[in-house]
Amino acid sequence: NAGVMQNPRHLVRRRGQEARLRCSPMKGHSHVYWYRQLPEEGLKFMVYLQKENIIDESGMPKERFSAEFPKEGPSILRIQQVVRGDSAAYFCASSPPGTSGKYNEQFFGPGTRLTVL
Amino acid sequence: TQLLEQSPQFLSIQEGENLTVYCNSSSVFSSLQWYRQEPGEGPVLLVTVVTGGEVKKLKRLTFQFGDARKDSSLHITAAQPGDTGLYLCAGARTNAGKSTFGDGTTLTVKP
Numbered sequence: 001n002a003g004v005m006q007n008p009r010h011l012v013r014r015r016g017q018e019a020r021l022r023c024s025p026m027k028g029h030s031h032v033y034w035y036r037q038l039p040e041e042g043l044k045f046m047v048y049l050q051k052e053n054i055i056d057e058s059g060m061p062k063e064r065f066s067a068e069f070p071k072e073g074p075s076i077l078r079i080q081q082v083v084r085g086d087s088a089a090y091f092c093a094s095s096p097p098g099t100s101g102k103y104n105e106q107f108f109g110p111g112t113r114l115t116v117l
Numbered sequence: 118t119q120l121l122e123q124s125p126q127f128l129s130i131q132e133g134e135n136l137t138v139y140c141n142s143s144s145v146f147s148s149l150q151w152y153r154q155e156p157g158e159g160p161v162l163l164v165t166v167v168t169g170g171e172v173k174k175l176k177r178l179t180f181q182f183g184d185a186r187k188d189s190s191l192h193i194t195a196a197q198p199g200d201t202g203l204y205l206c207a208g209a210r211t212n213a214g215k216s217t218f219g220d221g222t223t224l225t226v227k228p
Contacts, residue, residue, distance in 0.1 A: 004159070033215065042123075042205055042218040043160070055214055091159050104148055104209030104216055108159030 002027065004094050004109035012115045013082045021077040021112045025094030032075045033093045033106060034067055043091060049075060082116045089113050120144050121208055123219035131227050133195055138222040140206035141188045147209055149189050150216065151180055154203040196226045 005024040013019050025032050030051055035043035045059040049069040060067065064082075069075040079086055090113075093106035122141045130136055140149070148167045152160035164173050166182035166189060173180045177200075179192040193200055203223050207216040 031214065035218070040221075040223065042121075042220040043207075045215040045217065048214040059215070093159075104207075104214070105150060105162055105165050106207075106216060107162065108152075110157075110159050 004029075004092060004107055006092050006109035006112050008112060009110060010113050010115070012117065014117050015083055016081050019079040019082050019086070019114055019116075021079075021090050021092075021114070023075040023077070023092030023094075023109060025075070025092075026096075026107055028096055029094035029107070030097045031095045032069050033095075034075075034077050035091045035093065037089045037091060037111075046077070079114075082114075084116045087114055087116045120217045121206055121219035123204075123206060123222050125222060126220065127223050127225075129225040129227065130196055132197055134226075135192070135194050136196055136224070137190055137192045138204055138224070139188070139190050140219055142208060143187065144208070144210070145186050147186075149182060149186070149209070150207045151189070151191055152205045152207065154205060154221075155201075160205055193224075196224075198226045198228050200224060201226050 004026055007022050032049045034046040037043045047060050047067045048056040052071050064080045066078045089111045091108050091111045093108045095106050120142050124139050148165055150165050151163045153163055154160040164180045169184045169186045171182045177194045181190050203221045205218055205221045207218045209216050
């Protein structure tokens, strides 16, 4: 019973490069959420997606950040032209259809730790 | 604007002691979750509370949802070193897919 999978677990990029973070939700889950966490802080919501649709991207920076959840394959969080301030842990969570907005129980992956040099 | 305030931010206690952490908001939530996160890992769901005044127990952990569904508390009895971690509360609004997280309480239980 595989949980939420994220890869890579650690990613090092130089300023100006692109970072691609992948998330495979739990089997049967069709809702995906991305969060960012700085050290000793809580999680900050970035984007909520269902298959092929962005439902809520109110937490996404307007520039350089994008997310997708295609019909086939994992969800991708893409950061273009990374800067040092993008260094953080990025977590993906998933939930099954039908619970979103009511109980909103989300199951988290282990995260990708992005370091920008 | 921080919708969920957690207190205390840091807590260091001896094994066997009891503790309570709080999660407060001026907003009403349709449900509230508590998670525990260990270093280098993702948060793990502990409990969901949905009804005002609800109390749930998970072994030595007792969770309570306020009557007005604006606040919650987590009480741990006879804390053990294995309880060490970051405790996060998260609230969901009606018809909102995202969760709003507090900044967490970092608990250290010393043997």
